[in-house]
Amino acid sequence: MTGGPTLDELLASSGHFADPGRRVLVTGASTPLGERLVRLLLTDSRVAHVLAITGEPAESFVVRDPDPDRLSVVQVDMGKERRIRNMLFGAARDRGIDTVVHLAQHRSAHAQGSRVHAFNVESLRAILELAERHPTIRRLVVRSDSAVYQMQRDLPVLIGEDHPLNLHGVLPQWVQDRVEADVTACARMGLSGLSIVVLRMAEVLAPGTGSQIFDYLESALCLRPAGYDPMLNLLTIEDGCTALVKAIFSDAEGVFNVPGADTLPLSACINSWGRVGLPVPGGWMTPLYRLRARLTGSDFRYGMNRRRFHYSGVLDGRRAREVLLYVPSHPIAWPGEDDAEGLSQP
Amino acid sequence: MPQLPSLSRAFANLALPDAELDRLRELHFRDAGHGFDPFGLSPDHVAFGQAVVSPLYERYFRVKSFGHEGLPQTGPAVIAANHSGNIPIDGMMIWSDVLRNTRPPRVVRAIADHFVPSLPFIGTFFARGGMVGGSRGNAQTLLEAGELLLIFPEGTPGILKPFRDRYKLQRFREGHAEMAIRHGAPIVPVGVVGGEEQLPALFTSRRLGRMFGIPGVPIPAVPLPLPVRYYLYYGEPIAVHEEFSPEDADDPKVVRAVAGRVQAAVQALIQRGLAERPGVFA
Numbered sequence: 001m002t003g004g005p006t007l008d009e010l011l012a013s014s015g016h017f018a019d020p021g022r023r024v025l026v027t028g029a030s031t032p033l034g035e036r037l038v039r040l041l042l043t044d045s046r047v048a049h050v051l052a053i054t055g056e057p058a059e060s061f062v063v064r065d066p067d068p069d070r071l072s073v074v075q076v077d078m079g080k081e082r083r084i085r086n087m088l089f090g091a092a093r094d095r096g097i098d099t100v101v102h103l104a105q106h107r108s109a110h111a112q113g114s115r116v117h118a119f120n121v122e123s124l125r126a127i128l129e130l131a132e133r134h135p136t137i138r139r140l141v142v143r144s145d146s147a148v149y150q151m152q153r154d155l156p157v158l159i160g161e162d163h164p165l166n167l168h169g170v171l172p173q174w175v176q177d178r179v180e181a182d183v184t185a186c187a188r189m190g191l192s193g194l195s196i197v198v199l200r201m202a203e204v205l206a207p208g209t210g211s212q213i214f215d216y217l218e219s220a221l222c223l224r225p226a227g228y229d230p231m232l233n234l235l236t237i238e239d240g241c242t243a244l245v246k247a248i249f250s251d252a253e254g255v256f257n258v259p260g261a262d263t264l265p266l267s268a269c270i271n272s273w274g275r276v277g278l279p280v281p282g283g284w285m286t287p288l289y290r291l292r293a294r295l296t297g298s299d300f301r302y303g304m305n306r307r308r309f310h311y312s313g314v315l316d317g318r319r320a321r322e323v324l325l326y327v328p329s330h331p332i333a334w335p336g337e338d339d340a341e342g343l344s345q346p
Numbered sequence: 347m348p349q350l351p352s353l354s355r356a357f358a359n360l361a362l363p364d365a366e367l368d369r370l371r372e373l374h375f376r377d378a379g380h381g382f383d384p385f386g387l388s389p390d391h392v393a394f395g396q397a398v399v400s401p402l403y404e405r406y407f408r409v410k411s412f413g414h415e416g417l418p419q420t421g422p423a424v425i426a427a428n429h430s431g432n433i434p435i436d437g438m439m440i441w442s443d444v445l446r447n448t449r450p451p452r453v454v455r456a457i458a459d460h461f462v463p464s465l466p467f468i469g470t471f472f473a474r475g476g477m478v479g480g481s482r483g484n485a486q487t488l489l490e491a492g493e494l495l496l497i498f499p500e501g502t503p504g505i506l507k508p509f510r511d512r513y514k515l516q517r518f519r520e521g522h523a524e525m526a527i528r529h530g531a532p533i534v535p536v537g538v539v540g541g542e543e544q545l546p547a548l549f550t551s552r553r554l555g556r557m558f559g560i561p562g563v564p565i566p567a568v569p570l571p572l573p574v575r576y577y578l579y580y581g582e583p584i585a586v587h588e589e590f591s592p593e594d595a596d597d598p599k600v601v602r603a604v605a606g607r608v609q610a611a612v613q614a615l616i617q618r619g620l621a622e623r624p625g626v627f628a
Contacts, residue, residue: 154460156483157385163483227466231378231386263378265386272380282466310464312473314384316487331379 021048023096023136024248027078027123028103030054030061032208033143037101037241039063042071046249049095053078053087053104078104079119081126088130092137099139099248102127105178107210109301110293112173120177125184132192141247144182144200146233146257146315147175151307157231158316161200161255172304189253197247201258202235202315205332209237213269215300222270223288224309226279229267231312235260238330246324254323259315261328266309272334285309354394361397370396372450376491382474385455385484391474392445392453399442402435406573407540409439413580414447417534422489423583424526425454425496426608427536428515428616429504431571432550432564434458436541439576440496441475455488456496461560482521489529497522499605502561506550512542513616515609523586523604528595530587533608537615540576543626574626579615584608 024041028034029052041047042063050071054061058073072095076087092100102124106116124142131137150164166179182198189196205214213234216222235258243258270277280288289302302309320326359367370393376383381390403409417423425444430436437456444454453476463469463479478484488495498504499518507516526533547564554563586604594600 153464153479154481156481156487157478158483158487160483225466227468227470229386229470231382231384233384261379263384264380264382268380268382312384312386312463314378 022046022248023049023051023098025051025053025092025097025100025137026103027053027076027101027127028055028105028143029073030056031103031107032206033204033237033240033244034103035061036237037103037244038071040241040245041248042067044245049097051092051095051097055104078123079115081118081122084123084126085130088127088134088137093135096136098136099141100127100131100137101141101143101244101248103143105143105145105181105210106174107208107299109172109174109210109212109299109304116173117177121181121184124181128185128188128194128196132188132194137194139195139248140185140197141244142181142185142196142198143244144185144198144255145178146200146202146313148179148182148200149313151311151313153311155311157312157314159257159313160316161257161319172301174301175304186255195251195253197250197253198255199243199247199258199320200255200315201240201243202233202260204237204240205234205260205262206237210299212300212305215298216305217270217273217275218298218300219292220275222275222277223280223285224266224270224277225282225285228282228310229265230308230310231263231265231314232269232308233259233314234262234264234269234332235328236330236332239328242330243320243324243326246326250324252323254319256320256324256326257315257317258320258326259317259328261331263314274335282310354388354390358390358393358397362393362400366396367393369449370445370451373453374450375453385476385478385488386470386473387453387455387476388474391471392476395471395475396442396445399438403439403442407435407439407544407576408573409443409576409578411443411447411578411580413582414443414578416580416583417444417448417452418494418532418583419448419452420492422492422529422531423494423534424489424522424531425494425534425536425580426499426518426522426612427496428513428538428541428612429498429500430507430512430538431541431544432505432547432566433545433571434505435544435571436538436576437496437498439541440536440538440578443578444494444496452494454494454496457485457498459502459561464559482525485521485525486529489525489531495522495525495531499608506547506562506564508550509542509546513539513620515613515616518605518609518612520601520605523608524595524601526586527590527601527604528592530592532583532585532587533604534583535581535608535611535615537579537581537612537617537619538576539579539616539619539623540574540626543574544571572627575623575628577619577623579619581611581615584611 052073058075061073150166382388456477500516503516546567550562
């Protein structure tokens with residue numbers, strides 16, 4: 001349910017890079033973000049080839065008018081190190097891949113166990129290790145998540161890249177894995193010839209992305225803790241792709257926050273999405289949303305989001321703006337947006 | 347379901363005169379896209395807050411303000427004031443006074459103790475009016491953006507001190523001085539007179555405070571704040587940005603000396619106010 005300019009407009013706006021002939025591997029290519037990125041790269045004349053890695057059969061990955069010289073699709077189980085090794089030193093080496101964009105993450109907040117951990121963390125560890133001695137790979141772009149940051153009442157609202165990480169107490173595996181993957185990538189920076197970029201993205205408000213807020217907003221009635229209305233920052237797939245493309249073509253290394261164009265209070269988010277917000281005592285939230293998850297099978301876990309339903313947290317995108325030249329420019333197309341004028345718009 | 351800003355706007359439109367509404371439309375703020383800045387400030391809520399506070403400011407506490415002409419109209423600055431009275435009415439009066447006495451209006455960003463943003467309703471209400479939690483990162487971001495900060499360098503020991511210690515400044519913390527030096531912001535000392543007598547407390551319960559996650563709960567001797575008259579004395583801005591370089595912010599001696607100067611300036615303003623006021627309620 002995101003809007004903004006079309007893919008063609010997006011491409012036209014990102015046409016100033018001057019690094020022709022990139023050969024890019026994208027893991028998690030069948031996710032909404034991965035699929036859009038692959039399409040974007042295919043229409044970019046500076047990209048010579050895209051190797052799309054999907055978890056599903058390769059035939060199910062459909063791109064309009066695919067050019068077999070510029071796109072190949074390979075099914076790989078990213079939870080298995082041997083398959084990753086075979087892919088990197090097989091299909092990727094054969095195609096001369098120079099840049100890996102790692103987007104594969106398990107999307108369900110309820111999924112847990114060693115298999116999920118292998119998918120979320122060990123796959124990245126394997127890519128890091130193998131890419132360092134790979135004959136053609138020179139750059140790795142890792143998609144991370146704003147969930148890696150700690151939310152606490154005495155921490156700044158504007159979250160910079162040096163903000164404390166979410167290592168607090170007993171956390172769901174969904175969060176633990178994301179923090180571990182992020183730290184794993186950061187720990188390898190500067191230790192080899194592999195150039196590593198970690199993009200800590202704001203939550204993408206779109207279906208199929210594993211967005212907790214999207215799942216929360218699926219309900220017609222959205223409960224929120226009474227007395228709290230924290231500020232959120234949300235990202236569109238278009239802006240996420242723009243940041244990834246900029247990271248692919250940049251020479252910069254390091255960690256970058258990727259905020260979205262929408263910064264607003266939770267109540268405004270609920271209203272703008274056309275939902276009814278109902279403040280309830282904070283103690284009711286966990287049992288009510290646990291019940292909702294059991295009855296409807298929804299993925300939203302209030303316990304995992306409790307702090308950000310109380311404390312504001314907005315990604316500070318200064319570093320990405322200055323180094324990657326990334327500026328969020330695709331706001332969410334809110335279905336319930338009204339055009340009422342406020343004091344700020346006389 | 348109507349959004350809160352619409353209700354706020356409707357209330358402000360009813361309660362504030364047209365001239366004040368027009369003036370508040372000139373308010374500058376960093377709109378993050380939906381009528382709020384990244385910290386949650388909203389011009390609609392600022393107008394709402396002014397509509398709520400104005401009767402208290404004008405009729406109940408009958409605030410008299412001196413020296414506000416020296417308030418920086420643009421650029422980063424730190425207002426440092428004494429804190430008193432068990433509940434932060436002094437902050438609300440300064441907030442309203444600065445809003446009234448700056449052209450275009452400036453919203454002073456009060457830096458609150460860590461626990462305030464986590465208080466239900468109160469934290470959100472204050473955040474919409476510009477308050478932020480007391481972290482170094484928040485203050486730094488706001489000063490870099492050229493905002494006007496309000497800091498009570500005494501912290502909670504100032505507001506929760508016993509009645510017998512009224513108008514005795516507690517030791518000033520140093521964060522305000524360090525931030526001002528680092529970001530080239532002048533410090534405006536403010537002496538608040540009247541707040542100490544607004545709500546005398548029998549005692550302060552630390553145990554109750556622990557239950558609510560706050561430093562203490564004052565047990566007041568009166569059911570409501572008394573209609574004392576507030577006096578706000580703004581001193582000459584201390585131009586730390588002209589005397590020191592940003593690197594001096596790392597020198598503990600410099601920072602301590604500046605904090606001491608600010609404390610002395612606030613103390614002098616308080617003494618002036620106490621000498622000039624005809625009585626607690628007058």
